[in-house]
Amino acid sequence: MPRRAGHFTIWPPMKFSLAVYSAPHSAQSASSALRFAKTVLQQGHEIYRVFFYCDGVQNGNATAAPPQDEIDLTAEWQVLGQQHQLDLVICIAAAQRRGVLNQREAERLERPAANLADGFELAGLGQLTDAVANSDRLITFGS
Amino acid sequence: MPRRAGHFTIWPPMKFSLAVYSAPHSAQSASSALRFAKTVLQQGHEIYRVFFYCDGVQNGNATAAPPQDEIDLTAEWQVLGQQHQLDLVICIAAAQRRGVLNQREAERLERPAANLADGFELAGLGQLTDAVANSDRLITFGS
Amino acid sequence: MTLHIVSKSPYTSSALKECLGAFASGDALLLIEDGTYVLRHPALETLQSAEIYCLEADAAARGQQQLAATMDRVEMINDARWVQLCTEHQPIVSWFR
Amino acid sequence: MTLHIVSKSPYTSSALKECLGAFASGDALLLIEDGTYVLRHPALETLQSAEIYCLEADAAARGQQQLAATMDRVEMINDARWVQLCTEHQPIVSWFR
Amino acid sequence: MSIKSLALCRTAPYGNALAREGIEAVLAAAAMDQAVDLLFLGDGVFQLLDHQSPADIGQKSLRRNLQALPMFGIEQFFVCEKSLAEREITLEQIQVAGAETKTVKDTGSLIASYPTVLSF
Amino acid sequence: MSIKSLALCRTAPYGNALAREGIEAVLAAAAMDQAVDLLFLGDGVFQLLDHQSPADIGQKSLRRNLQALPMFGIEQFFVCEKSLAEREITLEQIQVAGAETKTVKDTGSLIASYPTVLSF
Numbered sequence: 001m002p003r004r005a006g007h008f009t010i011w012p013p014m015k016f017s018l019a020v021y022s023a024p025h026s027a028q029s030a031s032s033a034l035r036f037a038k039t040v041l042q043q044g045h046e047i048y049r050v051f052f053y054c055d056g057v058q059n060g061n062a063t064a065a066p067p068q069d070e071i072d073l074t075a076e077w078q079v080l081g082q083q084h085q086l087d088l089v090i091c092i093a094a095a096q097r098r099g100v101l102n103q104r105e106a107e108r109l110e111r112p113a114a115n116l117a118d119g120f121e122l123a124g125l126g127q128l129t130d131a132v133a134n135s136d137r138l139i140t141f142g143s
Numbered sequence: 144m145p146r147r148a149g150h151f152t153i154w155p156p157m158k159f160s161l162a163v164y165s166a167p168h169s170a171q172s173a174s175s176a177l178r179f180a181k182t183v184l185q186q187g188h189e190i191y192r193v194f195f196y197c198d199g200v201q202n203g204n205a206t207a208a209p210p211q212d213e214i215d216l217t218a219e220w221q222v223l224g225q226q227h228q229l230d231l232v233i234c235i236a237a238a239q240r241r242g243v244l245n246q247r248e249a250e251r252l253e254r255p256a257a258n259l260a261d262g263f264e265l266a267g268l269g270q271l272t273d274a275v276a277n278s279d280r281l282i283t284f285g286s
Numbered sequence: 287m288t289l290h291i292v293s294k295s296p297y298t299s300s301a302l303k304e305c306l307g308a309f310a311s312g313d314a315l316l317l318i319e320d321g322t323y324v325l326r327h328p329a330l331e332t333l334q335s336a337e338i339y340c341l342e343a344d345a346a347a348r349g350q351q352q353l354a355a356t357m358d359r360v361e362m363i364n365d366a367r368w369v370q371l372c373t374e375h376q377p378i379v380s381w382f383r
Numbered sequence: 384m385t386l387h388i389v390s391k392s393p394y395t396s397s398a399l400k401e402c403l404g405a406f407a408s409g410d411a412l413l414l415i416e417d418g419t420y421v422l423r424h425p426a427l428e429t430l431q432s433a434e435i436y437c438l439e440a441d442a443a444a445r446g447q448q449q450l451a452a453t454m455d456r457v458e459m460i461n462d463a464r465w466v467q468l469c470t471e472h473q474p475i476v477s478w479f480r
Numbered sequence: 481m482s483i484k485s486l487a488l489c490r491t492a493p494y495g496n497a498l499a500r501e502g503i504e505a506v507l508a509a510a511a512m513d514q515a516v517d518l519l520f521l522g523d524g525v526f527q528l529l530d531h532q533s534p535a536d537i538g539q540k541s542l543r544r545n546l547q548a549l550p551m552f553g554i555e556q557f558f559v560c561e562k563s564l565a566e567r568e569i570t571l572e573q574i575q576v577a578g579a580e581t582k583t584v585k586d587t588g589s590l591i592a593s594y595p596t597v598l599s600f
Numbered sequence: 601m602s603i604k605s606l607a608l609c610r611t612a613p614y615g616n617a618l619a620r621e622g623i624e625a626v627l628a629a630a631a632m633d634q635a636v637d638l639l640f641l642g643d644g645v646f647q648l649l650d651h652q653s654p655a656d657i658g659q660k661s662l663r664r665n666l667q668a669l670p671m672f673g674i675e676q677f678f679v680c681e682k683s684l685a686e687r688e689i690t691l692e693q694i695q696v697a698g699a700e701t702k703t704v705k706d707t708g709s710l711i712a713s714y715p716t717v718l719s720f
Contacts, residue, residue: 014373019598021382021498025240026198026617028319028344029293029382031658039365045373054501055169055198064242065252071658094501097168099207099258109208113256115242125508132485132596133514137372140599142293142382142498157470162718164479164618169497171416171441172390172479174538182462188470197621214538237621268628275605275716276634280469283719285390285479285618288592295612297687298397298480298643304490304522307562310588320615323646326688347614347654348646349693377597383395383490383498385712392492394567395523401610401642404682407708417495420526423568444494444534445526446573474717480610480618 015048016040017131022143023058024073025066030059033141034076041084049087049131050077052120055143057095060088060120063113078119092122158191159183160274165286166201167216168209173202176284177219184227192230192274193220195263198286200238203231203263206256221262235265287312289375292321293382301381302329309336314375316368317360318344321381325350325357339363339371384409386472389418390479398478399426406433411472413465414457415441418478422447422457436460436468484515485596489524493542494534499527502600503545510552517594518549521560521587524600525567528559528574528581543576550578558584604635606714609644613662614654619647622720623665630672637714638669641680641707644720645687648679648694648701663696670698678704 018037022030033050040047052059059073066072081088090100095116096109102122106114116122132138161180165173176193183190195202202216209215224231233243238259239252245265249257259265275281290313294301302324305315314337317324322345324330330338342362345354354362363371372378387410391398399421402412411434414421419442421427427435439459442451451459460468469475487506491499509516520528532543546557559574561583574581584590591597607626611619629636640648652663666677679694681703694701704710711717 016372023198023241028615028657028659032293032319035365035657036368039369043366043369045369053505054498055166058241061242063244063249063254063256063258065239065244065248065254067240069660070240093504096208097210097213098166098201099204101206101208105208106206111206111208113206113258115206115256115258125505126512128505128598129509129512129514132509132598135596137376137378138596138598139291139372139378140380140382142380142599159469171495171537171539175390175416178462178537179465182466186463186466188466196625197618212540236624268625269632271625271718272629272632272634275629275718278716280473280475281716281718282388282469282475283477283479285477285719288588288597294615295643295646298610298612300395300522304563307560308521308587308591310586310592313588313592320612320643323612323643323687343656344614347652347657347659348612349649349651349653351653352651377486377591377594379488379591379597380599381490382599385708385717390495392495392523392526395490395492397642404680405641405707405711407706407712410708410712417492417523420492420523420567440536441494444532444537444539445492446529446531446533448533449531474606474711474714476608476711476717477719478610479719 013045014136015046017048017135017138018050018141019128019138020050020052020056020059020141021054022141023055024064027143029141029143030073031071034073038080047086048135049089051128051131052090053094057090057098057100060090060117061100061115062117063115074117078117081119088120089123089127090120092124095122156188157279158189160191160278160281161193162271162281162283163193163195163199163202164197165284166198167207170286172284172286173216174214177216181223190229191278192232194271194274195233196237200233200241200243203233203260204243204258205260206258217260221260224262231263232266232270233263235267238265287375289314289316289371289378291316291318291380292324293319295320295323296327296329299383301383305381306332316371322348322350325353325360341368384472386411386413386468386475388413388415388477389421390416392417392420393424393426396480398480402478403429413468419445419447422450422454438465484517484594485598486591486594487516487518488597488599489518489520489527490522491600492523492526494539498600500542503542507552510549510554517558519558519590521563525559525563525569528576529569530573546576556580556582558582558590560587561585604637604714605716605718606711607636607638608717608719609638609640609647610642611720612643612646614657614659618720620662623662627672630669630674637678639678639710641683645679645683645689649689650693666696676700676702678702678710680707681705
């Protein structure tokens with residue numbers, strides 16, 4: 001049954017997935033992705049997965065510490081993810097190259113620190129393929 | 144006294160500085176910068192400073208773990224830096240935003256991990272200004 | 287019908303040009319981020335009958351709001367309408383370089 | 384005299400176009416990275432008397448070595464010559480977007 | 481509407497990692513038996529150009545990754561005809577063993593025939 | 601040859617951090633009494649355009665950073681005349697209080713008069 005938000009008629013809920021290629025604080029598209037995701041949920045749709053790829057893996061870097069008067073995209077994704085049980089997946093191959101590791105990877109690769117933010121998960125490119133197969137819409141936020 | 148390398152006559156040694164804006168594994172210009180720096184030194188010139196700015200701060204991210212058959216730019220800079228006593232400076236403001244922190248910064252900003260690679264140093268934009276003032280040539284490696 | 291999302295400036299990137307080269311009749315164009323500079327670019331004239339949308343917040347950030355107000359052919363939209371456009375179109379193609 | 388270093392493709396970026404717009408008589412042009420695709424671009428013809436250099440390794444990576452061999456006007460150079468060019472010119476301007 | 485998805489490859493190789501990471505995503509999909517077609521457009525056609533020798537810039541050949549695609553069942557590449565012409569690239573210069581190169585005039589209609597398009 | 605350096609600003613604001621980080625580098629130089637001139641060229645001229653309202657995209661006004669430059673002794677901005685014309689931007693639309701906007705026809709000669717050029 002279609003619902004209304006403002007003056008727009010909303011179609012039955014759809015499953016969206018997002019592919020995010022940009023790092024926070026380098027390109028606006030990283031914050032565009034967050035803004036889009038929030039609106040998708042506000043409009044009553046579902047987010048099947050957010051797949052962070054290329055420089056987008058930096059969205060899950062817990063070491064980032066933006067100035068207080070700038071958006072902290074990692075923190076915002078964490079809050080949104082918790083509120084809506086989002087599947088926030090960081091491509092493991094892209095993350096290794098760019099230095100975003102969980103504890104297990106840091107030990108395996110003999111790196112000094114783990115820095116993957118809570119609420120994000122490292123997984124393979126198959127999760128992007130799976131999102132393509134199981135979402136009604138996939139939107140790319142490139143850099 | 145001019146020296147010779149191959150068939151080229153070399154002018155008296157010059158002081159070069161490099162400004163590097165690109166992250167390893169995202170843009171070729173990060174590896175172009177290293178290649179240029181190596182050649183500058185091979186040709187008998189001096190490198191006054193390498194200033195890593197914008198996404199270039201990721202060159203000093205010790206957490207990065209590229210596959211074995213890809214160049215590890217962080218490791219290469221470390222070796223070159225040690226061999227030639229290079230001043231490898233990471234812009235501290237750009238690094239905070241992007242999650243490249245030393246122990247002191249990680250504690251001060253209450254972040255879970257320090258990941259600045261050995262051989263690199265965090266400092267302010269004044270070091271770029273200083274490099275402009277004290278180098279014969281400054282080359283920008285943008286992204 | 288395809289929704290084409292252009293996010294780069296038409297003055298410095300080939301994104302718009304390549305998007306227009308891959309535009310089918312009935313497709314829609316959405317301008318976001320630096321793509322909102324397309325509002326002032328002559329290439330927009332070549333899209334005679336297509337629906338053209340532009341994210342209002344991204345245009346306003348760049349001082350394009352007055353320009354936008356003068357354009358009948360472009361519908362300025364908010365984020366909710368952006369999501370709705372995505373439900374109404376398939377596929378969605380991002381032109382970000 | 385200025386050494387202009389162009390590192391982006393002339394087909395997708397305005398780097399070359401803007402560089403040529405800021406080219407003074409006596410300046411030199413160096414093509415690196417994706418800028419080596421300039422070798423096949425008609426805009427090169429507009430630089431009639433300028434010195435033009437191209438990094439051989441970057442051109443070869445992209446399959447431009449045969450094309451480069453046919454061009455009299457462009458000097459293919461190695462990294463040592465790149466550094467030397469930088470000593471011979473001032474200022475050095477990078478066009479990377 | 482096809483159940484296949486389309487990878488739209490618009491980036492030249494080597495200058496930026498996006499071309500490589502795009503092909504890696506396509507390989508992953510193909511390895512999972514997810515049907516995916518490729519359309520090379522704009523500077524993306526440079527990915528197919530022969531005689532790539534990136535050893536001296538410390539990179540691996542991206543064309544070699546493309547040559548692996550037929551082993552995963554991807555046996556045709558769509559290529560934008562206009563992009564080739566603009567770059568004065570001939571069909572002979574972009575052949576990949578085991579795959580058929582199909583030039584496309586009406587890229588708009590091709591794109592519109594897929595439910596999902598991934599841009600790289 | 602001038603002992604000043606030149607910051608060549610070619611990036612539009614907000615879409616990418618480079619415009620902002622370029623101006624921050626210029627501010628740092630000015631704060632250290634290092635003489636630096638600015639040349640806005642290409643999409644960089646959009647940094648000067650008035651009525652920027654980036655609050656709704658979660659960013660701070662970059663034009664406000666430019667307005668701080670005169671306080672640090674940077675009282676003139678060079679702007680490429682051709683870039684303005686191409687974008688149909690008038691001089692009135694790019695005025696910054698406390699600074700003089702000087703349009704430049706021959707950007708090549710201007711650039712060649714500096715020993716160092718930083719590109720942003």
